[in-house]
Amino acid sequence: MREFGYQRVFDVPGAVALGADPEARYLGGGTNLVDLMKASVERPALLIDVRELPLDRIESTDDGGLHIGATVTNSDLAAHPEVRRRYPALAQAVLAGASGQLRNMATVGGNLLQRTRCAYFTDPARPCNKRNPGSGCAAVKGEHRNHAILGATEHCVAVHPSDMSVALAAFDARVTYETATGPGELPLTEFYLPVGDTPHLETALPPGALITGITLPPAPVAATSRYRKVRERASYAFAIGSVAAALDVQEGAVREVRLAFGAVASRPWRARAAERALTGAPATAEAFAAAADAELAAAKALPHNGYKVTLIRNLVVAVLTELTEEAAR
Template sequence: MKPFAYVRPERAEEALDHFAAHPGAQFLAGGTNLVDLMKLGVADPPLLVDIAGLPLDGVEETSEGGLRIGATTRNSDVAAHPAVRTRYPVLSQALLAGASAQLRNAATTGGNLLQRTRCLYFQDTSKPCNKRVPGSGCPAREGVHRDLAVLGHSAHCVATQPSDMAVALAALDADVHLRGVTGERTVPVTEFHRLPGDRPERDTVIEHGELITGVTLPPPPRGSYSAYRKARDRASYAFALASVAAVLTVEDGHVERAALAFGGLAHKPWRAREAEEVLRGAPATTETYERAADAELAAAEPLRDNGFKVPLARNLVVSVLHDLASRAGARL
């Protein structure tokens, strides 16, 4: 590991000042991803700004009836929080599916959103990778890509975003709150992560020196049910081959509202707008769910070895929607 400096500020302003003075600095909270990348030689920040001690943790009710989750709140605390479990089960389920108890006890909300891809070429510094070294190439397109993207990828990158939590937040229409030296701003989580385009080295829209301070969830739609389902290579903790986060409201046997997001299929959590449009106002039936999934996945462009992800994601959508509608008392 290369030498680096370390500071532990007591105030957010102090953390931002340290970061601004060191162009290559990185914030550290749980360190469950960043420390691994440093060990691999993928990341070599000259300064780590430890924000774990800043007053940015906790889960609080908002005046609108939603929740605010602080950036340094541990994943285990979010997953176990009574308000999350009862009102936003899709989020609790996604966090529990995402990692072991040991990792959840260390990982934070902000760090979870910022975790980097697990593409083998990105993690191997002996290989070219446009995400790690812009312009060096993307060997994954013709190489090992079974786990990689089928939606929204580009000639420059086919990596996937690994966060389970972020997929649930996308279906919940959450907002990410950022603070920098020039002020504060709020970004919808559906716009926080980027598709690769010709700048795959940029995972998110966050600017250098900006700090995630928290995430807010709007009130859950009245009468809605939600769930997260994940397909992976082994039953123990592994990254998603495909996953689905769904929030569904059914009224008189018809879909009143649906929000869907895919994980494991793209460079960002993929909000399934086409599927939602098909579902809205349609009968809550298996045929409707199949048509909705097909409408969304028509845009898929599988590579040589990952075409199985398309029917896998389709089956996950149909299964989750069927179960949620059954819970809502819909006639199928």
């Protein structure tokens, strides 16, 4: 591990002033950053410890949404009564990730910025366009059982590992940030950049920007929502596929639906084609499957990950069927 300086900051202006150093990284819980530093994938010269910034609150907004501070831990997010009441799929998504220990450490801001668990990315001895631009993608012709089926290019087929972000994408969350020249905001669905030929450029955050929080707009449909994650063991593993969904059914027809997929792309995948196909359609398993197919028509499977197309389709049908039953109770 490279040697580094350490500064603890107590206010946001102090943090972004230090963050102007391109070799600096903000340290939240460290559950991903410290791990990557041990592997020499991340080599910061300075860590700016943001855990004591006054960004640890979850507050209702005037319009009936929620604002979640960037240093709120995953545990506190998932345990919060208003999160569980208004956006249950968000609480479920957070609880589906990592372990009790890691959720106590990890922060919301860090969760958004965590890096892919692609084994080629985390091994500096292997080529990886994300870690070392221009070196090639070893996964395309290598181990890619858990890689992307949507939005990938020949330059990178890695998936984003966050469960939380999948639910946030479904609920139209916005990411708020601060820079030395003032604050800014990005919709979560535009926060992660398309892969293109620049997989090393992952977010639309300006250089040195500090994530200050996430704003969830009011979404009555989210009260009937669910996150379902499939993984290779029962707990404490990254997804091989996941779905966040919210559904409002009136007289047997879909009035409003939100759908996002996880572990299928370099970012949480908001399934807008599926949502369009379903809105106004009958709330039946056939319609749910047709909507999934509408979204997955764009899927491009690699030799070893074609199962994900079927998996996501089945998950969509299962979760929407469960939500339909829940709404009828």
